[in-house]
Amino acid sequence: MSRRRALPLRSLAPFQQHLGTPHFMDFDGATAAWIVTKDVQAWQWIEKQGAGAMQNEKTFRIAVLPGDGIGPEVMAPCLRLLDRVVGEAGGFSLSYEEMEAGAGLYQRSGTALPAETLERVGAADAILLGAMGLPGIYTPNGLEIAPQVDIREHFALFAGVRPLKTYPGMPVPLADPRAQALDAVLIRESTEGFFAGRGQGRLENDAVATETMTITRAASERLFDFAFELARKRKGAGHPGRVTCVDKANIFGTFAFFRKIFGERAARFPDVEADQCYVDAAAMRLVTQPWRFDVIVTENLFGDILSDLAAGLMGGMGMAPSADIGVDRAVFQPCHGTAPDIAGQGKANPTAMFLSAAMMLEWLGEQHGVAACGLAGTRLRDAVESAFAGGELIPFEFGGRDGTVEITAGVGAALDSRPEQAAAGG
Numbered sequence: 544m545s546r547r548r549a550l551p552l553r554s555l556a557p558f559q560q561h562l563g564t565p566h567f568m569d570f571d572g573a574t575a576a577w578i579v580t581k582d583v584q585a586w587q588w589i590e591k592q593g594a595g596a597m598q599n600e601k602t603f604r605i606a607v608l609p610g611d612g613i614g615p616e617v618m619a620p621c622l623r624l625l626d627r628v629v630g631e632a633g634g635f636s637l638s639y640e641e642m643e644a645g646a647g648l649y650q651r652s653g654t655a656l657p658a659e660t661l662e663r664v665g666a667a668d669a670i671l672l673g674a675m676g677l678p679g680i681y682t683p684n685g686l687e688i689a690p691q692v693d694i695r696e697h698f699a700l701f702a703g704v705r706p707l708k709t710y711p712g713m714p715v716p717l718a719d720p721r722a723q724a725l726d727a728v729l730i731r732e733s734t735e736g737f738f739a740g741r742g743q744g745r746l747e748n749d750a751v752a753t754e755t756m757t758i759t760r761a762a763s764e765r766l767f768d769f770a771f772e773l774a775r776k777r778k779g780a781g782h783p784g785r786v787t788c789v790d791k792a793n794i795f796g797t798f799a800f801f802r803k804i805f806g807e808r809a810a811r812f813p814d815v816e817a818d819q820c821y822v823d824a825a826a827m828r829l830v831t832q833p834w835r836f837d838v839i840v841t842e843n844l845f846g847d848i849l850s851d852l853a854a855g856l857m858g859g860m861g862m863a864p865s866a867d868i869g870v871d872r873a874v875f876q877p878c879h880g881t882a883p884d885i886a887g888q889g890k891a892n893p894t895a896m897f898l899s900a901a902m903m904l905e906w907l908g909e910q911h912g913v914a915a916c917g918l919a920g921t922r923l924r925d926a927v928e929s930a931f932a933g934g935e936l937i938p939f940e941f942g943g944r945d946g947t948v949e950i951t952a953g954v955g956a957a958l959d960s961r962p963e964q965a966a967a968g969g
Contacts, residue, residue: 601635601913605903606667608690611645612881613891614673620951621671621896627958628904628923634915640667646677646688646881656690661697665872668911669903670694672876673896677883692741694874695733700867701762702769703731703843704902705850705878707833707857710927712934714941715858717833722856726782727836728773729853731846732766733867735759738843758797758842760804767808769868770840774815782837785816789825789841789849801842826852854878859940861892864899866906875903885939889946892938897927897954922958929957 607622609615622639629637642660649655655675664670672694676687694700707727709715715722739757746752770786778784788805790798802819809817820828822845828835829852841849854863860879867874877895885891901924908917930936930953937943938950945953 600633601911601916602638603635603668603907603911603916604666605637605639606664606670607639607641608644608664608670608672608675609641610673610675610881611647611677612674612883612886613879614645614675614881616886616889616891616947617877617893617896618671618673620893620947621900624897624923624926624951624954624958625900625904627955628919628926632915632919632922635913644690645675646680649688650677650680655688656693661694664694665698669907670872670874671900671903672874674877674879674881676881686741691874691876692738695867698869698872699734700869700872700874701732701734701765702866702868703733703846703850704773704866704868705729705731705846705853706864706898706902707836707853709857710931712932712936713858713862714937714943716855717830721834725833725856727833727853728777728838729846729850730766730770730773730838730840731850732762732841732843733846734843735762736843736845756795756797756842756844758801763801763804764808767805767840768811770838771808771812771815771817774838775812777837778815783816784814785818785837787825787836787839788817788819789822789839789845790819791822791845792819793821798842805840822849825849829853829856850878859892859938860895861938861940862894862898864895864897864902866899866902868906871910873903873906875899875906889948890939891947892940893947893950894927894931894938898924901927923954926954926957929960930954 607618609618625637629635640663642663644656644660646655648657672691675690680688682688695703705728707725707729709723709725711723713723735757737754737756740755744752744754767786767788774782774784774786786809788802790801792798792802805817805819809815822841825839825841826849829849833853833856839849850863850865851860854860857863861877863878865876865878867876877899879892879895882891901920904920904923905917906920908914908920930950936945936950936953938945
């Protein structure tokens with residue numbers, strides 16, 4: 544495990560008359576502001592005053608789990624970009640604690656997510672995860688290694704937030720011009736549904752296999768309330784303000800119950816439009832008319848499938864960020880897997896990792912009332928949009944020649960060309 548901290552240069556602004564040019568440098572695994580000055584007494588005074596200024600800033604503890612395959616490859620540049628936008632914003636800082644979990648660890652130790660790691664993850668303000676799991680490495684019952692699912696279940700991270708957002712210049716599969724400006728969100732219930740019986744299915748005489756789906760009122764109510772609250776916020780920002788419940792209520796009693804609860808909770812949000820759609824019809828409409836959706840809310844398995852379809856509309860998994868959010872904890876990770884076929888080749892697309900980190904900053908800012916944190920997240924997301932706007936940046940997964948280094952450089956250049964800084968906030 545290692546720790547490093549992103550320090551805001553802005554906190555040193557009151558001492559600018561004593562400074563030369565500030566720089567960011569990495570040494571001994573720590574990121575710090577290195578101040579150019581020949582006056583030792585001035586340096587000692589700045590160091591003392593700067594320490595006092597830092598005491599007034601909020602420090603967020605981030606559990607960093609790079610994982611397997613390309614996970615570490617997309618995490619490293621993501622942390623560098625986080626350091627940059629945090630350093631420019633001021634008013635808060637990030638303290639990272641890197642931990643090991645995943646299939647590689649399981650192969651070496653027999654444990655994919657040690658109890659100590661889970662405890663440390665629980666003590667963090669947010670969790671930033673790369674990707675976990677590798678082909679050929681399974682549990683004794685034949686299941687893939689998935690610590691990310693264990694974390695969701697352990698901390699009751701019930702709302703899986705999967706943005707469906709495209710930007711001009713990004714290569715997308717639909718020819719309709721409206722496909723270049725999609726902006727919807729899929730909310731996936733992440734603690735029950737078909738996943739509730741994970742690892743508990745029955746196989747009888749190698750002839751019949753059964754799994755159990757669980758839908759509870761408590762989990763459904765908090766899920767729907769989350770979706771309606773999100774739609775209400777989006778409506779205030781100019782979006783339609785509509786929640787679509789996706790289910791299979793015409794066939795399964797569990798989904799009829801799911802839809803019934805949706806109707807009950809919808810009545811509590813009269814300012815937000817509510818409608819329903821069967822999952823098969825929703826899949827078709829996502830392909831033919833995705834711009835009709837605003838907020839989609841659905842069961843765990845359906846959400847798992849439809850969110851990958853949504854990623855396809857964005858051009859690929861490398862463009863798709865995600866968050867799994869509970870009452871006071873959240874995990875942020877790209878939707879893509881570990882992609883061992885391209886690991887170590889520099890071809891991984893880090894965009895989804897960057898956008899997940901932006902979501903983390905925005906969530907932390909809202910959760911803790913730190914405006915500068917949310918603005919830093921918006922700045923990072925806007926830089927990603929700007930990097931792709933010209934249409935010249937084309938990741939390998941789209942048939943282009945731009946990998947991890949090139950995409951990171953493109954986002955960095957976008958930050959350079961938009962030097963405005965978020966105002967420090969408390």
